[in-house]
Amino acid sequence: MALEVDIEKRLGSFHLRAAFSCGREFMGILGASGCGKSMTLKCIAGIEKPDRGRIVLDSRVLFDSEKRINLPPQQRRVGYLFQDYALFPGMTVRENILCGLHREKDKQKREKRTEDMLELLRLQEVASLQPEALSGGQAQRTALGRILVNEPDLLMLDEPFSALDSYLRLKLQTELKALLAGYDRGILMVTHDRDEAFRMCERLGVMEQGQMQTVKGTKELFADPETRAAAVLTGCKNIAEAQKIGEHEVIVPEWGIRLTTGKPVRDGLKAVGIRAHDFHPDTEENCFPVRILRETEEPFEWISEFGFEHQADGSPPVWRRYSREFRTNEPPKQLGVAPADVLLLYE
């Protein structure tokens, strides 16, 4: 394992507890803002000091509270791409990248590597510009180039796309992923955006209120989030408390329904989640009479808000999203969900 983290830090009433490891892979931490994701990165980088714990990178101990080891950020060799890219003002793109090469004493090698990096990142044309003259994508590539020439043992990305227009985001995500495809060390990215996390990361950890919860493969996490927090963060719109009544059966009092589940139900079930996309009018099982309360048209989809026949009073409407082509003149009288699509949530 490339990186092993097990840290704890208190800040007022906020309590950060993160234990996870990250190999030579693209790993993500998904969490709402203020959940402690960035704080975790800062602890790994040595900008913040945890109260307790251990951080090891490629068998180098970066931090160990028991042995009183706390390497300064300069000695950790951890690359940190900041949300706002943190390009040095008053320096051109080329000078900014040169800053990452201060360990290279040979001037010619330094210049050669800068030019190579400018070429790799398609920054030659803007190499003599100041940061404020750059577009978001160019600024991001400059900051990335400055880190890559520094050859860190771990690359950390802190909400790398949040400073960009939403329309640019998808483009730059694809671009950054392609760029980093050949990168042979660990990459740790934090984000609050599930689409971004899904597109970029091979493995995901979910963080809520400072606690690192489920860590697993991205696809598995979206298919089976296990916890309420993970379900919400992966975009599950409908969550309701539920009780186990059989090996493959739960009741959901709030919705007044009884659901058959794909996975066997373990003890300690807290809630079930159903994604808005998973409701269909023609399922064989778990099909229930519904009242459509409101329909909203989106560019390529429809959203219906509906209630089950025996839904408890005051319980919020259930969301369904479906593609335009499945829209019928008559609103559906019943809706259902395949047993495999019932998410079982335990915490």
Next chain:
Amino acid sequence: MDLFPLWNSLRIAAISSVIVFFTGIFAAYKVAKMPRIVKGILDVILTLPMVLPPTVCGYFLLLIFGARRPVGQFLMQFGIKIVMNWPGGIAAAVVVAFPLMYRTARGAFESFDQNLAWAGQTLGLSNTWIFWKVRMRACRQGILAGTVLAFARALGEYGATSMLIGYTPGRTATVSTTVYQLWRTNDEQGAFFWVMVNLAISAAVLLTVNMLEKKNGRLKWRSK
């Protein structure tokens, strides 16, 4: 016309500006990083000379550097005479100009984007390098403005200076003490000349400050 007061004022202002530049920045840098309560207390102490009447500052300086006081006697052993001697003007100007430098530099440091320093640290750059090449560069407008203001204040110092070094033509006379002295002795023409010198310097200083006072906006990325 004897131009000694101009020369004396300029050398006092120049030397005290250099001292204030470094001490002001050092204090601002340290205080900006302190916890809130300590910061509040230190801020009051360091800013006090700005709001005290200069004569009160002069009084305190006399308490410290007076010929019969420990510090004054100690310096006398090395032949350094502060009271009634032109270097005393430096002491007076430093005390009075320091808060201006300190406050403007602190303001600039506090609006500094800490991510820049952290980015430098994670790249392995030394803290000294980051301080001079990144922090000072990002804050250069505030620091330059503070320096110019401190220089102007030092140049125009009157109250503490007149208490500490008095007015001896050709030895301790500065522009501002000369204006007062000439007016007192009914030399209206002479006073007018030095008033004009003062006005010219002040106007030049204000012009410089205004030119430096472009807002340090944070970078925002445009899409292109």
